[in-house]
Amino acid sequence: MTDDDLGELRRQVRDLVGEWRDGDRFRPVCDAWLRSYDTEFSRALADRGWIGLTWPREYGGQARSNRARLVVTEELLRAGAPVAAHWIADRQIGPAVLRYGSPALRERYLPLIAAGAVTFCLGMSETESGSDLASVRTTARPDGDGWLLTGGKIWTSHAHRSTHAYVLCRTGTGGDRHEGLTELIVDMSAPGVTVRPIVDLRGEHHFNEVVFDDVHVPGDHVLGTAGNGWTQVTEQLSFERGGMERVLSTYPLLAATVDACADRRDADAALGEALARLAGLRGLAWRIAGELDAGQAPVHAAAVLKDLGTEFEADVNEIARTVLDVEPDPDADGPAGLLAQGLLAAPGFSIRGGTTEVLRTIIAKGAARSPRRGGDELRELTDDVLGGHGGDPEGLPTLWSTVHGLGWTGVSVPESAGGSGGTLTDLAALVRGLGRHGVSLPLAETVLAARQFAAAGRGLPDGVATVVTGDGIAVTGGRLRGTAARVPWVAAARTLLVYAGDETFAVTADHPGVRVTPGRNLAAEPRDDVTVDVPVTDGMRLTGAAPAGTVRAEAALLTAAALTGALETAVEHTRQHVTTREQFGRPLLAFQAVGQTLARMTAHTLLAGTALDAALAGPDPLRVAAARVLTGRAATLVARGAHQLHGAMGVTREHPLHLSTRRLWSWRDENGTQQFWARTLGAALVPRGSAGVWSWLTDEETDS
Structure with missing residues (x-):
C-alpha cells in the first residue's frame, strides 16, 4: 500500500473496528481515547503498524504521513474504540522522543511503543499549579550518573496501568521561572513511585495522584537537554491539541442522534449546524496534518482546533439532549447512555491539554504578534486596487470602471467566450477583497450573469448585470410575470438574468415592463424589488444556462x-x-x-x-x-x-x-x-444516517 492509499487505509481500520465491535469485544463510548483501555486492542493496531505510523521504519514506524495518521485516529475515535492504552505514547511521547531523545532513547523506546509493549502516562499537572506548568515544584537533583526525582503529580490518567511516565520537573533555578525545567522518562516500576487512585464524575478510575520519593532516574533518560524543558513541552502540547480527539470525544453520541433522526425533519437545522461545525473542524485538522507533513509547526492553528473543538464536543451533549428530548441514563444503551457519558465527561474537555483561558491567551498573543498576512499575487492586486475605496455606495461607484478595465468582470468566464479566464476561486478572491476593504460593487452579480451568458453561447452582457431568482416569477400566457424582492443592484443594471422555473431569460433593465422599487441593506448597498411583466420572445431565452x-x-x-x-x-x-x-x-x-x-x-x-x-x-x-x-x-x-x-x-x-x-x-x-443553510445541510445529510455523514466528512482520500 502506497502512502497515497488513504482510502484503503481507512477501509482496513473500519474492518478491524467492525470485527471487534461485532464480536462484542468493545462497546462504543464517549471519550474513548481517555477512558476505554484495552491493551489487546492496542496490540492489534500495533500488529498492523498503526501505532507510530509516521515514525521512521528503523524505529518501528511506517514512515507515513500525518494525514495517514489522521485517517487512522479519526476512524478509531468516531467508533468510540478502546484506544486509551497507547494514545498518549503514540500522540505525544513518541514524537517528543523522536525529536529530542538521544539515539539510545529512540532505539530503546520507539520500537516498544510502536509494538504496544510500552505505555506512557503524563506527569505534568500538580495540585498547586493548575494550568501554570511553569510553577511545577517536583524536583530532580543530580545523583551520580542520574537524578533523584521528588514530588508529586495529579490527574495523571492511567498511571496505575502505564509502564512509564513522562515527567516535567525542575532541575535548576533562575530569574525566569521558565528556566531550569527538564523532561524525564521514568519507569513506573522503580522504587519510590506510589500511585493513588482518583475517581472521576462518572465513578471511573483513570485519574491518579503519583508521588515520587527519591526515585532514581538514569542520566540517559533526560528527554532533550536538561533545563530546556519549557521550550520542549510547549511544542509537545501542540501535538496534544492538534488532533481530532479534541473534536470527536462525543461523536458516538452525535452519530446516534443522527441515526435516531434519520426519518425526522424537525431536527434538520440543529443537526445541520452541528455538522457544519464538525466539517469545519475536521478541515482544520486536515490542514494541520498537512502543515506538519510540510515540516511546519502549526501551534496557533492547533490551539484554535482545541479551543473550538472542545466547545463543539461539549455542545453535542446539549444538541442531543434538545433534539432527542431524552433523559440521560448511565445504565442505558443507545443515546440515553451515551448522553450520560458525555455529560459527565464534558467538564474535563476544556481543561485537559490546556484550559480554554490558556488557549485563548495563546491565540490572542499569536494574533497580536502577526501582521496580517499578504499572500498570493491576486490578494496583493486586490489590496492595491481596492485600498482606500471603502464606503457607502452612492449609485454605481467610479471604481467600477477601473475593475471593469482590469478584466475583473470576466474572471471565471472562459476567454473563448469573451471573458478573462480563471476559476471561481479566482473570482472569490476578488470578492473577498471587496469584503476586506468595505467596497460595494456589483462584481459577483455581473460575473454570475456573464457565466450563464457564456454557457448559453451568447455574448457577454454590456455593463452591470444581476441575477433574479426565486419563486415569485413565472411564465404565464406567454408573458414573464412576477416580483422578486431584494435583488442586488437592479437599479444600476443594464441586463437582468431572470429565472422562471426551469427556464432562463435575458431581460433589458430598461424594458417598459420592468419596474424597480429601490431598497438597501444595512450597509447601504442596493437591494431592490423588481417586478417584470414582459412578453417572452425567443431572443430572450438562454438555452444552456445552469439551473437556478x-x-x-x-x-x-x-x-x-x-x-x-x-x-x-x-x-x-x-x-x-x-x-x-x-x-x-x-x-x-x-x-x-x-x-x-x-x-x-x-x-x-x-x-x-x-x-x-x-x-x-x-x-x-x-x-x-x-x-x-x-x-x-x-x-x-x-x-x-x-x-x-x-x-x-x-x-x-x-x-x-x-x-x-x-x-x-x-x-x-x-x-x-x-x-436556511443549516436546514439545507441537515435535510441532505441526516437521512443518510451516521455512516453517510461520515463519508461526506472524510472525502479527502489522498495526501495531496
Missing part, C-alpha cells in the same frame, strides 16, 4: 467569500485597537477578558476561512452550505466582539470598523440565511 439552484449556490459561495474578507478586517481593526490603546496604564490586550474576546474572534474567522477553502475546492453544494453556516456564525460573534472591544469608538462612523460590521450583519442573511 446552481447559480444560487455560486452566489452563496461568493457571499461566504465576502463575509470572510469582512471578518478578516474586523479582526484586524480590533487587533490594532487593543494592542495600541491603553486603559489604566496598560494596553487593552493585557486585560484577560479582552484577550479572550479577540481569541474567539480570531478562531472563528480561521474556521470560517477553512470552510470557505473547502467549498472552493470542489463542486459540492453541501460544502457551500457548511461555509455559509460557519461564516454566518463568525459574522455574529466577530461583529459583536469587535464593537465590545472598541467601546464608544466603534459605535460611530468616525472609525472604519462599521464598514466591516454593517456588511457582516447584512451579508450573513443574504443569498440564504444561516438558518
